[in-house]
Each structure stands twice: as structure tokens, then as C-alpha cells.
Amino acid sequence: MTISPPTSPGGTLAPNAEPGEIVVDVRQVHKHFQLGKRRVPALRGVSLRALRGRVTGLIGPDGAGKTTLLRLVAGLLAPDAGQVLVLGRDATQDSLGVQAVLSYMPQRFGLYEDLTVMENLELYADLQRVSHAHRRDRYQELLHMTGLGPFTRRLAGRLSGGMKQKLGLACTLVRVPELLLLDEPTVGVDPLSRRELWAIVNRLVRDAGVSVLLSTLYLDEAEHCHEVVVLDQGEVLDQDSPRAFSERMRGRSWTVEAPGARPRTLRARLARSPGVLDAVIQDERVRLVSEAGTRPEADTLLAGLGGAVLKSVEPRFEDSFIALVRTRIPKAGVSTGRPETRASTQDPTAAASPHPARSTDSPVIAVRDVERRFGEFYAVHGVSFHVDRGEVFGLLGANGAGKSTMFRMLCGLLPPSAGSLRVAGVDVRRAAADARARLGYMSQRFSLYGYLSVRQNLNFFSSAYGLAGGRRAARIAWALEQFQLAPLADSTSADLPLGYKQRLALACALMHEPEILFLDEPTSGVDPVARREFWRRIDELAERNVTVLVTTHFLEEAEYCDRLAIMASGVILALGTPAEVKRLAGSSPEHPLDMEEAFIHLIERTERVGATS
Template structure:
């Protein structure tokens, strides 16, 4: 490859797969042509099933295009995939770390696989440990690292040799905002210092905003490409922000706007307000009615706004079914406390994962558990679900003491795990039948509930498709459907939108809003801070301790800590500020104690 040649050049790329269930051919890539300059940071974005991972795997020489030409680093990748693989590094979505091996042993293993000499290892390891800040943990087993640290170790293992091209497939899925920021600092440093060419697929449009070039894919076709500013331009003059009427949660105003598809392209809660995109032909009077008297202030478009405008205007969006099927039969009033936690403690040997945590959740409330990887929120979540016994404190869920009657409480709750515990070889119908039986549903009652959730989540056409062959968004729908079959009073959601694209996230939260309005209590963990804005209240944990609790507005005010009350900050800024401030205090306290002891 010449110094000025592209890192990747593809022409009319096609890739088809045949579904085992229907024997139908699916176009994962359908005539994609692109050229990616060397020495740049480039993003591939698009909804589920857009073809992002397929395109990366073609670039990595792991599969061959059915038609078209693809040259990587000037090499015809279909003719000589090994020559390409000798010069690139590829980090897939599920990077293969060995949990029983230490950080150092994982690095050594990948260095051995790539034939990195001892001399080069010393220099490379020092650089990688400095970039990832893993130098203090070289003896720690990979299985005992937090999610963010695992991703950084995966990136370090990918970079044990110095490649000419780095391919990253959604490297920050399941990673908290602090670790996400650190990972991107590492990637940017590689581009700036080593002039490395980096191509990253991502579901997070704020990440793509960092890149010099963005390719937007949908259903295997290239929808748009250009600098982030060029993608943003699709929403120029159409973006606004408005505060909901007094007492109305932002998510309800957002739901009202999203339901008006003829007038609104997109809407999302942001900093206690609602950021929305109007259609070009929207009537001002119609918009005023939707806003219920709220003042709309124009704002500059973001990359996500341009992305959503492209997708919504070029594809008629299917309506989200949120009719009576979503309203469950939860009894009681909105002031009733359905989860009560007092001085909750969980120890693993000498390690305290959760330290004296207290909070309560009311019926119909959406309650968010937030925190960095390793903060203790997953442990708290598992105790609330009855999946893990508490070491101390009091815990009542749906009126049941979980320390003595976990089985009884489980009949009144639904649970959707981060990894969607579906049976991949069973069809949609078979999964629903199995989980319905596990919840005690039989005969006509089971058939009625299956029909209801199939309509509710628009799964009727996928009835005989094995769940393992469903796109990610449909697997999420099926997981939600199984969790709601028995009409639980409380629904626990563990990072349910991890890796989901903006379209899927909007659809998901529209359903959750309808469920909460119907009286279902929602408890959710998430690393995507935009989602905290949907919650009535949130708790932020770190190192097992509660750092903040309250409404999103109260938590943002705590982050400002007496600063400019008119300043607009989003929940990600508030989250990072609160966690970093607490960690600084934690480091300063021992130093002051040492100073006092020597005075």
C-alpha cells in the first residue's frame, strides 16, 4: 500500500446468508461501495442487521464476499486473507479472554499467538500498560476484572503487535461512561501518536461523533457517508428542546411526541427536558398542541439527529404497539411501597460488595440503578430479584421478605437479563410456551397470554423462527415478552438495551413508559446515561456505597454542587462528576489521616 492509498477500498460488495429455518437468502450486504482513508478514525453505524459486523469480518479476511472487490491495505483480501491478517488487529464483540489466566498471562498468550519477539514485547507491554492503566493489575485473573477493565485488556491483547489497521466491533458495549471515555482516549491516542487506521462499529452515536468519517448502513445498504457534520446536516433547522409542563415526567412528553409520527421524527429526554426533531412539513399549530403549551427552543443538531432523520425519512417506521395489552393488572395505588431496602449488605468473604444500602421503590415507578463497572449495582440487583441472598439488612419485594420467602416473591416479579436467557434452538413459540409453563401458566390461560404478548411485541411473523436466528432487537422483544407473560407486578431489567441502536432504544422505552403507566414497577440497570432520564428516581453506587439518590433533576443538582443552577448538564456529565468527586474524596481521606497521625 502506498503512503497515500486508502486503508480499505470496497466496490459493489454483496454477502448473503441462508436462514436455516426458512431457507431464505438474506442480504447482509447489498452492493456496498466505500473508501476509508489511512491514518483516520472511521465509524460504521446503523440499526440491528445493518451489516456492520459482516463488513468488519470481510475486512478481517474471516469471510469472503459473494460479489464485489475488497482491498485492505492494498491487498485483495479474498485472494490473500492471510497477508491482510498479518497486518491488522481485530477485536470482535465477544473478545476471547481467558478468565483463569492473569492479565499478564493473557497478554503473553496473544503475543505467542502473533509471534511477537521478547524484545518487542517489553517495549509494547510498557506502552499498553501505560495507555490502559492495567499495570497495577498484571497478576489479577481476567475473570476478576470489572467489565471496563476486561474491555481494556481485550484491546491491549489485540494490540500486542503493532498493526497497520485496527478493527473494533462495538468495543464499549456494556461499559460504564467512565470506562467508555478511557477506551476512546486510548483509541484516539493510537490514531494521533501512531497514525494508526481505526475502523469501529458502534451503536452509540456520540462515539461516532468523535470520528473523522461516518458510514451509515441500513439493511445491508450504504445509506449515507461523510464527516459527522455532513450527517448532522440532515437535521439542520429541525431540532428543538422543550421542558415538559410542570409535574409531567419528560418521558410522557417524549411518548406523546413519538406517537405523532406524522409530525415528529424523533424525541428523547435530555437533562430534564425533551430534545425532539420535527418534520419539515409539520404544522406549527399541530406542534403547539403536542407541546401542550411548552416553549420549544431551537438547538443545533447532533450526529444522532442526522442519523434518526435519515432512517425515519427513508423508511416508514412501524407503529409501536402500546395498547391495552401493555396495561397489566397490578393492584394498589402509586404511593404504595413495593420494594423496601434497609441497610442492605452483601459480602463475598472479606470483600464488601454492597455496604449498608437503603432505598424504597413505589408502585408504577421506574427506578434506575446506576454505577461504574464493579460498583455493586449488579449485586444489589441480583439480591432484589431473589437470585442472591443478602449478608445483612432488610429486603422486602412485593410485600415478601426476601430473606425468608424468595420463591414466593419470584412469582410476582419478571426478570430480563442482560444476556437474554432464551433457548437459541427453540422457536419464538416454543420459548414462550416453555417460560409460560415455568411461571405456572397452563392451557387456555397460557394460549391467551402468548397471543397477547405476540401482538404487543409484534412477534407474530417470527413465531416459528429459532430465537438464536433473530436479530438483536427481536431477541430483546422476545426476552421482554417472556418476562411479562405472567403479568408481574415488578419487572427487573438488567442492561436490556446494551448494544442496541437508537431506533431499538426508542421502541424499548416507549413500551416501558406504557408499562409503568399501567402500574408495573420497573427496576433497571443501565450504562447508557440517556436512559436515566426516563426514570422517576435513580441511585448511583460506587465501591458498594450509595453516592446519590433522587430524581434525575435532584441528581443533576447534586453534581453541580451549588454551582450555576441555570447550567444545563446531561446525566452522563452528572454521573461522571459525582463518581469522580467521590473517588477523589476517597483518596484524600487516607492522606489526611496519615497527616494527622504524623502531626
């Protein structure tokens, strides 16, 4: 802990911090963008307030208008109508004045990748006119706080995602602002780094009285905020404290525990039951949100599930958010997601399972003592595991843990330096095209041809996998129907909302009905509603004996995996079912750990061992 208490005798808050004072006042703001010939509204009459010394969170699905709002507050955009006041100054008229009191970290952190850590800090100190007398202490403090001390001479481009994000934050904090704006500061960042970032933000608010306005896609982060503003499609749905949001859901949150049942199967079944708004897996149980005014009947809900127990639980912000967004009437073309009961969950081709049922034959993926060196550096060092047919296997780790390298080796995109690596019984790298014809692959950037329409993308990928004639037509029709892409078939893929891009990417990977599916951070940057829908599809695939290998940053998603491996510094720290991994991390019935805590325990334990050895 480096931040000493304030020297002012007045109290614990910084001199001019008076809680209650309005720092950001957004009044009836409208803003649209011109996209080609279309006029796309980004904000439609948004009003909100942020108070001094508080953390205000903007939460909403992709395309809700969060970034636009932050840019308006930073004076980087001018509203079409309405007014934005920051500490009493008009952000549009007096943008220089506003920029003198706030600091803003854009989504991509605004770092110069060809400059070192120190040079980036120096640049922002110059830009903020921090006097030389204060710099050294300030740098010391920031470097300590972010843990970047040992890396001052490293180029920013060579830092891991989490370190970049911390450096970005340090750069925005070279001068302590009155208002700190953060645009999705935790996207694509591992849980450990997220936790550290929040520690820094909380300390700033507590010790220096800084006001923070930030946007996020992570619903659990809402709990860290004092105030939460829920945005959807350019409108404010509600603004309140997270506690108040949760309170509204009292009596609507439940868990179901059914010993012996696979959580995934249980979840899928419960999600389709009437009166259920949301069903997710949490700690080997299924968490339910019931529709307003209906109390789920344990008898009907749990019929046929011997020993299943329905328990009422404490509501959380996420429940409230899902209820808010799901009960909204979907706007033209873009559905933010509906309860699964109303979606077409029955896959027409699902009836005939294309892949032989789970058998005792050799594992589908077998990795033994695999190494990958880059020069002197071991990205992957002696990793072994196997995945059986029909399993959903998760690969988890912090940034730079080696999971991406491992993943690329499995897909045959990178040759291993040593060890053996077999997928579907063959060496992917050497076995060529026919082996790859049995894999599906979806990368974290939803790598589609952006200028091609949805249908053209499907055409290309189906031909790429050798589909032709009636089968090709049938698969394309299937994809358009199954992923609800038919109304958008002729739209340019680049213009699709992120959630739809993800659907299309998955559809493209599934055109040839692969036996094995590789998913590299498939939900990165995607909003919670779209993520739920995505996992429902993965469930269905696994039911049909498709083997799925997935990497993810969202630890709650690890619960959907049959088994998972946690990696750090190129080695596997823990391997097993979610429950086993948690036990390995020290979870016990008396002190249960959730997946994120388990993960952090494991990482910290290795770091300690590494430090003492």
C-alpha cells in the first residue's frame, strides 16, 4: 500500500471533495452517426448524473451507446441536441476546460506501442504539464501501484493485455483528475488484472476523492459501483444503486441442486420451463430467475429429477439486468435476446446425431509434453492433457499464460517445438487437409470477411469445406434459420452488431458439421445476453457428441465446461472438473470458493512458490 492518507487535516476526503455534488450532468442528449447513407441513432434522449467521489457504471449490451456517451463527456463529440455539463462547464463549448479536469482512457488504452513504459508516462506527464518536481514521486507511486516497476524499459507493444491496461490507467493518472472516465477498461483482460484494476480505482476514490464514470460489459463489476446506469439501444433504462437493482428481484432468484445430474443438461431443461426468465450454471448448481409475479412450482419444475432441491437465494445485480433487458420489446431487427423458451431450440438436424456416441475409444485430442519456445522464452512448457469425445474442455489462464499458443498449436497454426500433439488421431500439422476438414474453428475476433454479406460468408466457408449442391444449400438454409440470420442474409457482415457477428462466425465454423470445435475466446467483448445464447448452442453441440475446446476470460463460463485446465506461465496449474479445480484451489464446504476466487488462489499460490524458490 503506497497511498498515504491525505495530509489535509480536514478529514479523510480530498480537500474539494463534497459527496453529493453533481460532477457529470447529461441532459436530454441525442446523438446520431451517419453510416453510409443510413442515419444511425446512438443516443436517444439520454439524461443521467454522476456524483462526486462516486463510481458510476454504465452498463448495457453491445451497441447501447456507452462509448458515445463517454466521448461526449470528454468533449470529443458534440451532441445533436441536449447538453453535457462536467463540473458546471459545458463539455461542448469549453472542451479544453473540461479536459483540464478529467482524464479519459479509451477502449484501446491510447498507448504508443513503439514507446517504452517510461516514455509513455513521460509523454502523458508532459501533456498534462506535470511539473518535473513532482514527477519522480508520481512515477514511483504509479509504477508501484500497477506493478510495472520492473518493466519501465519495455516497449508498450510488448506488454501483455493486462499490463497494457494498467499502463493505460497509469498514463491517465499521471495527474490526479477530478473526474476519471474509463471505457470498458476490463475487456479482454484476465480476472487477476481486473481485480487489480478495481483495487486501484477504489483506492483513488477513497483516498483522493476522484469521481469515476466507467462503462463495462461485466455484470459482476456493477457490484463495485456506487451507482449503475443501465443503457440499452441508446436509452437509459434505469439508474440506481446496484443494491436497489438487486432488491427489486427479491423473491425471484433461485437455485436448483440435483445430485447426479449434469449441470449442463439440467440447465438446458430448466431454461425451457415456463416461468423461467434466465438459467445459468453457478457452482455446480443452476441459478434461476423467475418471471415477475410467478413463483416457480417445485413440483412441475423438478418433475422427474429425483432429489432435486429448489432454494430461494439472495438476488444479485445480474438477475435484475437480465430481467430489465429481456422484458424490453426488441427494436427493429435487433433482438437483445429472449428467454430461451421462445427461441427455436430444436435443431432440425439434431435428431440424427451425426457423430458416434461417446465411446471408450482413444481421446479425440491428446497432448503430451508439448513445448513451444520463442527464442529463449517458453510460451508453453511441458503440457499434457486429453479431451474425450463429446466433452466441453476449457483452457483458462491470465494473459500471457500460454493458452493462446497452446490453442494455435492444436489448430495446426503453430508447430510445437517438442512433444506430441494429436487431434482426431492425426498430427494436425503434418496431416493435412483431410484432418482439418473434421475441425471447426472460431477465433476471438470473429474473423469473417467484413465486406462480404452474411450469405457470401456462408457460401465461402461451406465451399471451403468441400460442401456442394443440395447439401450446401441445406446447410446454408440451416445456418440462416438456426442462427436467426435470415433477415440479415444480405447485410454486410462488418455492419452487424457484435452479437450477430459472433453467431455468424459460429455458423461458419459449423457449416461442415465438424466433430471437433475449437473456440478461441468466443465471447470476448460480447454482452451477457448474447453470451447466454452462445453457451446454449454449445450445450446443444456437446449433446450431439461434438468435442469442444474453448478458451475464455470469463470465469463463470468455466462452469459450463465438463473439464478445464488452468494455465500460467506456460504450464498447467490445475486440471479437472470445475468442482475438482476448486477443491485443488482450496475450496471446502466450509469455505466455498467460486471459480474466480479459485483461479486467483491458484495463480497467487504459484507466484508465491515462484518467488520463494
